[in-house]
Every structure is written in C-alpha cells, then in structure tokens.
Amino acid sequence: MSKSSPYNHDLPALLSLAFSGIIQELHEQLDKLGFEDIRPAHGFLFQRINPDGATGMEIVEHMGITKQAVSQMIDYLEKHGYVARHPHPQDGRGKIVVLTERGWALIRAREAIYAVIEQRWAALIGAERLVQLKSDLDQMIRSTNEGELPPRLRPVW
Amino acid sequence: MSKSSPYNHDLPALLSLAFSGIIQELHEQLDKLGFEDIRPAHGFLFQRINPDGATGMEIVEHMGITKQAVSQMIDYLEKHGYVARHPHPQDGRGKIVVLTERGWALIRAREAIYAVIEQRWAALIGAERLVQLKSDLDQMIRSTNEGELPPRLRPVW
DNA sequence: ATTAAATGGTCAATTGAATTGACTATAATA
DNA sequence: TATTATAGTCAATTCAATTGACCATTTAAT
Numbered sequence: 001m002s003k004s005s006p007y008n009h010d011l012p013a014l015l016s017l018a019f020s021g022i023i024q025e026l027h028e029q030l031d032k033l034g035f036e037d038i039r040p041a042h043g044f045l046f047q048r049i050n051p052d053g054a055t056g057m058e059i060v061e062h063m064g065i066t067k068q069a070v071s072q073m074i075d076y077l078e079k080h081g082y083v084a085r086h087p088h089p090q091d092g093r094g095k096i097v098v099l100t101e102r103g104w105a106l107i108r109a110r111e112a113i114y115a116v117i118e119q120r121w122a123a124l125i126g127a128e129r130l131v132q133l134k135s136d137l138d139q140m141i142r143s144t145n146e147g148e149l150p151p152r153l154r155p156v157w
Numbered sequence: 158m159s160k161s162s163p164y165n166h167d168l169p170a171l172l173s174l175a176f177s178g179i180i181q182e183l184h185e186q187l188d189k190l191g192f193e194d195i196r197p198a199h200g201f202l203f204q205r206i207n208p209d210g211a212t213g214m215e216i217v218e219h220m221g222i223t224k225q226a227v228s229q230m231i232d233y234l235e236k237h238g239y240v241a242r243h244p245h246p247q248d249g250r251g252k253i254v255v256l257t258e259r260g261w262a263l264i265r266a267r268e269a270i271y272a273v274i275e276q277r278w279a280a281l282i283g284a285e286r287l288v289q290l291k292s293d294l295d296q297m298i299r300s301t302n303e304g305e306l307p308p309r310l311r312p313v314w
Numbered sequence: 315a316t317t318a319a320a321t322g323g324t325c326a327a328t329t330g331a332a333t334t335g336a337c338t339a340t341a342a343t344a
Numbered sequence: 345t346a347t348t349a350t351a352g353t354c355a356a357t358t359c360a361a362t363t364g365a366c367c368a369t370t371t372a373a374t
Binding site for chain 3: 227
C-alpha cells in the first residue's frame with residue numbers, strides 16, 4: 001500500500017483541496033489580467049449581483065456575513081471601479097449594486113478561466129463523469145439542506 | 158427548465174457548498190459534544206499532528222500560514238487542553254506538538270461524525286459513486302499539482 | 315575547532331476583514 | 345397618525361492573521 005502523504009485525505013479534505021485549487025488558479029490568472037485587487041471573497045458578492053444587480057440585504061443573505069461587512073466590501077469594490085450603487089427604483093431606503101463595465105470584464109474573465117479549468121477536468125476524467133460529479137455534489141448539498149440548494153454561499157465557513 | 162436559484166451554481170460553488178456543508182455539520186455536532194472552543198481552522202492542524210505529532214514547521218508547511226500564526230494557534234489549543242508541546246528528542250531547537258487525551262477525544266468524535274456523513278452520502282448516491290467521486294477529486298487535485306496531492310492544506314484560500 | 319549561516323521557535327506590534335453598537339431615513343403596519 | 349420594521353451607513357472594537365525582531369541550537373564552511 002503506497003501512501004503519498006503521511007496523513008489521510010478524507011472526503012472533506014478532498015473537497016477543500018479541489019475548491020482551493022480552483023480558486024488559487026483563478027486568482028493567479030486574474031492577477032495576470034490586471035485584476036490583482038480582487039480577493040476570493042469578492043467572488044461570492046459578484047455571483048449574487050450578476051447579472052441584474054442586488055440590494056445590500058440580498059447580498060447579506062447570499063454571503064452570510066453582516067450588512068456592515070457587506071457595505072464595507074461594496075465600498076471597496078466601488079472605489080476600485082467594479083460596482084456602482086444606484087438608488088432603488090421602488091424602495092427609497094434601498095440601493096441596488098450593479099456591475100460597471102470593469103465589473104463585467106471581470107465576470108467575463110472569470111467565466112473564461114472557469115471554462116478552461118472545467119475543460120481540463122472533462123479531458124481528465126471524462127465529460128460524463130464530470131456531469132455525474134456535479135450532479136452528485138448537487139444532491140449531497142441538497143440532502144443537508146431540506147432538498148434545496150442553500151440560498152447563501154457561506155464564505156468558507 | 159426549472160431554476161431553483163436566481164444565480165448559477167457552477168463547479169466551484171458546488172465544491173464550496175459541499176465542503177462548507179460538511180464543516181458546518183461537523184461543528185454543530187462537535188458543539189453538542191462540548192467542543193465549542195474548536196474552530197474549523199484547527200482541523201487542519203489536528204490533521205497534521207495525528208497520530209504521531211509534528212513540529213511547528215511541519216504544521217506550517219501543512220497549513221500554509223506563518224510560523225507565528227501556527228505558534229499562536231498552538232498556544233490556544235494548549236491552553237484549552239487539546240495539545241501539548243514536548244521537547245524534540247533529536248533537535249534541541251525544536252518541539253513536537255502532540256495530542257492530549259482531550260485531543261484524542263476530539264479526533265475520535267470528528268471521525269465518527271465524518272463517518273456518519275459519508276454513510277449518508279453513500280446511501281444517497283451509492284457507495285460506488287462515492288468512491289468514484291473521491292477518486293475523481295483526487296485526480297483533479299493532482300492534475301493541478303504536478304501529479305501530487307498538495308503537501309499542504311491551504312486553509313480555505 | 316571556529317566561525318558563519320541556516321533553522322526552529324517565540325515575543326511584540328501591526329494589519330485588515332470581520333464583528334457589535336448606535337444612528338438616520340424610508341416603508342409598512344396598527 | 346403614531347408605531348414598528350427595514351435598508352443602509354458611521355464608528356469603534358475584535359481577533360486571527362501578518363511583518364519585524366530576536367534568541368537558541370544546529371548545520372555548513374573554512
């Protein structure tokens with residue numbers, strides 16, 4: 001029995017490594033494309049405001065952090081030109097956070113990078129197995145969440 | 158076509174959700190068993206010192222954080238009774254961090270909880286598919302890492 | 315052997331992304 | 345109208361990480 005590491009890689013570790021590996025590759029590529037000011041956590045926010053924008057509270061629900069933290073993150077992304085705050089058309093208290101052109105450029109870059117990664121995986125384990133993998137993960141996530149995909153992506157934990 | 162969410166769940170999101178779901182369930186259960194003082198990040202440290210202990214620098218390599226951060230984390234875990242620092246038998250500079258009895262109790266609890274989760278997944282998608290899933294993840298991780306499993310678990314990212 | 319460089323570890327101060335708490339303005343409800 | 349709830353921001357704090365400085369010991373070079 002060959003052991004490639006002095007410690008076990010159980011299922012959680014495999015999931016964590018797979019995820020971290022993708023994120024790391026994503027941000028290496030983004031850095032090269034001039035998006036060095038984007039951190040992994042920002043991805044969760046972008047995922048929510050893409051494509052139609054979202055209010056702060058919608059982002060809060062999605063990310064599972066406080067509204068103050070979300071507000072600060074929006075400050076940062078606005079200052080760096082990725083998003084803009086618009087007044088909410090229906091609710092005078094609210095604002096909608098939308099992507100700027102630079103924000104859209106980031107989204108397109110990310111999608112392209114993800115596509116490359118997925119293609120490499122498909123070539124590696126087979127397109128069919130990749131579909132199966134996604135389906136299995138989907139099922140497993142739902143099973144711990146009353147049959148639904150969680151409405152929020154908890155950032156890491 | 159039914160869309161269960163207003164936004165896409167791509168592969169990275171699925172991996173993240175699956176991992177986060179497990180970690181969340183793990184710590185809910187650990188809390189119930191009286192391990193409320195343990196945070197998810199500690200798991201990476203425990204994984205490395207189990208079963209034979211490890212030096213600080215070995216933990217550093219495993220976790221991908223600074224030695225100062227590791228030292229502080231060991232301080233915390235030592236203060237809470239999970240680990241102990243012993244002098245290193247060969248190297249007068251070094252120390253080995255080993256599990257205390259409480260540390261072992263935690264390890265056992267974690268393994269039991271993971272086993273339950275894996276069994277539920279096996280029941281859900283089939284034991285065969287679960288094996289395949291792990292094998293696929295293993296392969297994908299190696300493919301981005303020169304054919305090796307990463308020597309370190311980067312804590313989240 | 316002796317010196318020089320590298321390594322393992324800790325102490326101290328700082329950073330930075332999160333938190334809690336307090337507040338304003340608008341909306342929904344009684 | 346008066347009251348309560350909601351969306352968002354400002355301010356201060358927390359806490360796990362960081363950088364920087366240092367000591368002790370081991371390894372390498374001379």
